[in-house]
Amino acid sequence: MNARATRLAILNAARRLFVEQGLHGTTTAAVARQARVAVGTLFHHFPSKTVLLEALAADARAHRDAHLGEGVDPRDPVADQLRTVVVGHLRWSIAEPERHRFLELLGATPNVAASPLAAAGGDDVLLGVVERGRREGILRDLPADLLVAIGQRLGATLAAHVSLHPELADDPAFLDQAFAACWGALGRD
Amino acid sequence: MNARATRLAILNAARRLFVEQGLHGTTTAAVARQARVAVGTLFHHFPSKTVLLEALAADARAHRDAHLGEGVDPRDPVADQLRTVVVGHLRWSIAEPERHRFLELLGATPNVAASPLAAAGGDDVLLGVVERGRREGILRDLPADLLVAIGQRLGATLAAHVSLHPELADDPAFLDQAFAACWGALGRD
DNA sequence: GTCTATATATGGATAGAC
DNA sequence: GTCTATCCATATATAGAC
8 A cells, every 4th residue: 555545544544533533532543443554654644643633624624625616606696606605515514524524523622623723714715705795785784703603503504414314415495495594594684 | 618619619620621621631630620629539529520521511401491491481472482592592601601612512522412411401492492483384494403403503603702792792783683693594584 | 528649541652673 | 654562641540548
């Protein structure tokens, strides 16, 4: 197995275990076992557990952002852009449940949420849409950062529900209602 | 210091540290230090770290439920009941930020969210309101458990924002908009 | 009930052979 | 690059004096 493949095996094993057992609940030994490599090999590729976490975070964000970047057309009405972002995020979190849950976990973990590890970065897409919506006066009279947070949390809640009922991912009626709920929360009455 | 006071000091210290540094990030030694008792004393009152977590969880839920139980009048329209629950929860999470964050943390921690520790229990109040709303056909055509989850997450998001801007807790315009966002997400258009 | 001192296990990380 | 064996710090929990 070449170096690249070994590195990938470690990343995949680590992501899975971190999501299943938590950040502190997962030992480097367990990651190595799951990846079918020796502990020394793990530390050869990732000099510390923190570096491993950072690599996973960067990977997950890059993956998500690449997925979200496409598709949002600045010429569309804000409501359409928002729908594109929300549904896109929903689809991504269904397609990549572990990466999604890993990012959620990072954000929810004290002393990690504040570190560079949790630097949002990719939610810029949503932020851009929200800021344009506010300028146009079609969103609620709430702070922009709160609107972004609401959009994120709502998206994550929907994603968690759909991950339990995968058939909903392609149910147009459900997706309509789900987006309607988001728009109902964010849009001006 | 009597036994009751010692127990309380340990609980308060533990809650604070768990919220600040995470469940696994907090050692029993650190809790004892913060509570100004010896490690042996801690383990005298709580035979294990798990028991301490359970006691903390039970305390936080009882506190929240006692607060939420009052105030919901079954004769009110569902929208009013919902507002009572949402605003009540918001106020509670502002008044008791550590208990609130501790419950959030429990729910977000793998291998803890699934354990008896995370048994919801007190969100029965919200569940009751949502079920009545669905029967009356005034809520969105989404599964009841998803509606409850949306209400909870939205409430938690608002609470997190208000904890950063405490002055909003008594701003009627903000509370109106905040509740409007919840109702927009949950209520039928 | 509270303390100090310690047992026991396990964690992250390293050394050095291959 | 990968392995085995091991170091060292720290974590939970206990023992037993006061």
